[in-house]
Amino acid sequence: MGARTYDGIVSLTRTAPSHPHTWRPMAFGNREPKHIRDPLCEPLWAGRRAIVHVDPDGVTIRDEEAAELEGFEALHEAIRTSNLAIDLVLDGYLMPGPLRSNPVADTAPGAESMLSPGQLTRQMFIGGGGSNRRREALERAEARRVVLEPEGPTAYIAIDLLWLDGQPLLDLPLLERRRLLESALAEADLVRRSVAVRPPVEAWYAQWKALGIAEFAVKDANSRYTPGGESPDWVAAPIPRR
Numbered sequence: 477m478g479a480r481t482y483d484g485i486v487s488l489t490r491t492a493p494s495h496p497h498t499w500r501p502m503a504f505g506n507r508e509p510k511h512i513r514d515p516l517c518e519p520l521w522a523g524r525r526a527i528v529h530v531d532p533d534g535v536t537i538r539d540e541e542a543a544e545l546e547g548f549e550a551l552h553e554a555i556r557t558s559n560l561a562i563d564l565v566l567d568g569y570l571m572p573g574p575l576r577s578n579p580v581a582d583t584a585p586g587a588e589s590m591l592s593p594g595q596l597t598r599q600m601f602i603g604g605g606g607s608n609r610r611r612e613a614l615e616r617a618e619a620r621r622v623v624l625e626p627e628g629p630t631a632y633i634a635i636d637l638l639w640l641d642g643q644p645l646l647d648l649p650l651l652e653r654r655r656l657l658e659s660a661l662a663e664a665d666l667v668r669r670s671v672a673v674r675p676p677v678e679a680w681y682a683q684w685k686a687l688g689i690a691e692f693a694v695k696d697a698n699s700r701y702t703p704g705g706e707s708p709d710w711v712a713a714p715i716p717r718r
Contacts, residue, residue, distance in 0.1 A: 496565050496639055499703035500542050501525045502710065509694040509713045516650065516672035519684045520691040520712050521633055523569035523622050528632065530555060531563035537570070537632075547626020554666035555632060561660040565639035566632075567701075570624055573631030574665040631666040635693075638701055651697040681715050690715055 509515070526545070529536040535552040537545045551573070624630050637657040638645055645653050657669055673680060677692065684692060691712050699709035 496529060496644075497536070497538070498542050499527055499538075499565065499638065501527060501540055501567055502701055502703060503706040504693070504710045504712050505706055505708035507708050507711050509711050512694050512696050512709060512711065514697040515675055515694050516654075516697050517675060517677045517680075518635070518670050518672040518693050518695075519687070519689045520693045521569040521571060521635075521670070522688060522690075523571035523633070524624055526568060526570050526632070527638075528555060528566040528568065528634075529563075530559045530561070530566075535559075545626070548630050551630050551632060551666050554664050558662045558664050558667040559660070560662055562641045563639070564637060564641070564660050566634045566657075566661070567636040567638055568632050568634040568670070571622060571631050571633060572624065573629040575631045575633070575668050629666075631668065633668045633670050634661055635670045636701065637661075638703070646701045646703070649698045649700070650695055653701070685715055 525540050527538045527542070529538070535555045537548060537552070539545055548570075551570075634657060636650070637653045637660060640656055640660055645656065648656075654672065661667065661669060663669060672695070680692075691714050694711050694713055696709035699707060701707075
């Protein structure tokens with residue numbers, strides 16, 4: 477380990493695992509949400525997880541296996557325009573676009589949905605009510621899958637910032653990475669930053685469910701990021717039906 481300084485913060489940073497272009501999203505763990513010590517909560521987006529790389533040469537979008545995705549030219553341009561840094565690496569979700577509003581910022585009842593009715597139908601949670609938790613988890617994972625056409629309108633919701641201006645941020649706490657994300661990526665019709673909220677989150681359930689979201693993510697504010705690994709400090713929880 478060696479000491480690195482970033483934006484006034486000194487932290488011990490591991491050697492980043494291989495090259496950022498080989499990084500894959502960090503998977504969720506299996507702990508109960510109540511065991512997350514300092515929780516941040518956000519919607520668990522129905523979309524395709526993707527790592528986005530932005531540098532002076534352009535924008536590259538990679539899937540869960542670090543394979544480069546072809547197409548999505550309008551999204552490439554939107555991310556390039558939204559980039560406020562020299563270079564960065566983002567974790568997030570590809571979703572049908574455009575995104576008309578921010579679902580966490582819009583707190584008023586009846587606020588405009590991010591997605592059209594047709595998109596909401598495709599992303600709506602469909603699952604049975606049994607007691608088999610594993611089966612229900614698989615059903616929820618399947619319900620989050622979204623078919624995206626490379627030439628169709630696609631948006632990106634950034635949930636994490638992994639690299640900024642030549643430096644890996646993997647060992648910074650999640651809360652600090654999210655703060656840096658706000659200064660590194662502007663929002664646009666096709667680009668959003670997912671906004672996390674502190675518990676209690678019951679007031680958000682109805683709004684999230686209106687967007688076709690069946691689960692929310694619970695993450696430790698102090699959690700670090702291991703590309704391709706699994707974090708016990710990131711877990712998914714179903715939104716109660718009532």
